[in-house]
Amino acid sequence: MQIFSDDKPSVSLVLGGGGFVGSALRRSLSADNREVTVLSRSPPSILHANETWITGDFADEALLDSVLRPGMDVYHLISGAVPAKGNWDVEQEILSSVIPTLKLLKAAVAKGVRRIIYVSSGGTVYGVPTSVPIREDAPTDPISAYGVAKLTVEKYLALFERHHGLSYRILRVANPYGPGQLPNRQQGVVANLLYQALSGRPFEIWGDGSAARDFIHVDDVARSLRAAADYEGDERIFNIGSGVAIPISKIVDDIAQAMKITSPSIIHHPSRQHDVPVNCLDIGKAKFELGWTPNSSWPTGIDSIVFWLKNQMNDDQV
Numbered sequence: 001m002q003i004f005s006d007d008k009p010s011v012s013l014v015l016g017g018g019g020f021v022g023s024a025l026r027r028s029l030s031a032d033n034r035e036v037t038v039l040s041r042s043p044p045s046i047l048h049a050n051e052t053w054i055t056g057d058f059a060d061e062a063l064l065d066s067v068l069r070p071g072m073d074v075y076h077l078i079s080g081a082v083p084a085k086g087n088w089d090v091e092q093e094i095l096s097s098v099i100p101t102l103k104l105l106k107a108a109v110a111k112g113v114r115r116i117i118y119v120s121s122g123g124t125v126y127g128v129p130t131s132v133p134i135r136e137d138a139p140t141d142p143i144s145a146y147g148v149a150k151l152t153v154e155k156y157l158a159l160f161e162r163h164h165g166l167s168y169r170i171l172r173v174a175n176p177y178g179p180g181q182l183p184n185r186q187q188g189v190v191a192n193l194l195y196q197a198l199s200g201r202p203f204e205i206w207g208d209g210s211a212a213r214d215f216i217h218v219d220d221v222a223r224s225l226r227a228a229a230d231y232e233g234d235e236r237i238f239n240i241g242s243g244v245a246i247p248i249s250k251i252v253d254d255i256a257q258a259m260k261i262t263s264p265s266i267i268h269h270p271s272r273q274h275d276v277p278v279n280c281l282d283i284g285k286a287k288f289e290l291g292w293t294p295n296s297s298w299p300t301g302i303d304s305i306v307f308w309l310k311n312q313m314n315d316d317q318v
Contacts, residue, residue, distance in 0.1 A: 003233040003289075009073045009114055011035045012229075015058050015104075016077035018042040020181045020188075021119065021173075024222040025075060026051065032226075037067055059100035061107070070112035073229050076101065077119045080149055090145045097149045098156075105160045115167040117229050118157060121150045122172035122239050122281050123213065124274075132245065133282035136172070136237045144274040158236070169228040171221075174241030174281050178218035178301060179308035190215065190251060190302070194309050197255055202265035209249030209268070212278045214241035217296035217304075227290040238286040242294050245280035258302050 012029060016022045018040030029036050030048035037052045038044070044053045056063045058078055068074070080097030108116060124147030125140050142148050157168040181188045183195030196203055224240045256264040286292045296304075 009071050012073045013037045014075045015039050021221055022077045023180050024218040025225050028222040061103055065107055068111040071114045073115050075117045093145045093149045098152050101153050109164045109166050117169045120170050120172045122174045123279050125151045128276050132280040135282045170237045171240045174214035174216045176218045176221050177215050179304050193255055197259050202267045203252045204267045205248050206269045207271035212245035212247045214280045216241045217301045220294045220296055224292050227292045231290055233289050235289050239281035239283050241281035241283055243283045245278055
């Protein structure tokens with residue numbers, strides 16, 4: 001299909017531009033000489049050409065109102081809690097994610113924003129799949145508060161387009177990985193396993209290792225965001241993944257092979273309630289409508305993050 005607009009906005013706003021995916025998107029926008037405003041709670045570690053950085057919280061209505069511009073594209077990459085934590089503190093998930101996003105949508109309508117490009121979660125909004133690979137029209141029955149919040153925002157985006165004409169695109173992103181993903185977080189299994197290996201520690205996994213996930217390189221995610229922003233077709237929701245499910249046990253084996261570790265030691269923890277047994281996304285719609293396809297292979301992606309993480313550890317930055 002690939003219906004795209006040549007009328008690109010003069011300025012884009014990246015909410016959460018200091019994060020893992022946001023940093024990759026900013027690199028992509030900078031390479032295309034786009035003028036970008038970044039709103040992030042963290043100060044910048046690096047500024048690209050044509051980039052303005054604003055340190056603050058997107059829940060700050062006055063601050064948000066001051067940065068929104070008519071005709072602007074807004075990349076919304078901010079989430080609330082991680083899946084495990086959100087299941088306990090469900091009120092905070094709503095307060096930190098859903099409510100500020102509703103205020104963003106109202107402000108975007110008032111300011112005449114061109115489009116909202118929202119990063120949802122292909123790993124959580126579907127819940128336990130009835131079949132794989134998972135299509136965009138599959139049932140959405142999330143088993144985590146994080147997934148419920150993401151799906152709630154999706155529904156409000158559709159509501160605001162219907163009633164207020166606010167254009168939107170939703171990317172249900174699988175499990176992003178790649179250089180820039182810091183370990184010791186409650187998300188990012190690849191970075192965490194690599195860090196354990198580089199630190200000389202046993203691999204720690206939840207369950208027996210059979211749980212399988214769809215992993216997508218962060219640079220491929222950035223390209224999908226750009227494609228969705230320019231897409232003028234009728235579709236609104238796109239799965240963004242590799243289309244392949246990789247068991248956690250295979251990730252351990254692949255990391256061990258990349259780092260020449262023989263007979264890796266593994267510590268198994270009990271399975272977690274918010275983890276689904278398998279997640280694998282059907283990416284056919286993104287290929288057909290957006291003209292997008294993943295470029296990075298799994299072995300190359302593993303090598304790239306090994307190289308990056310080694311340098312970070314040598315510099316004591318993790």
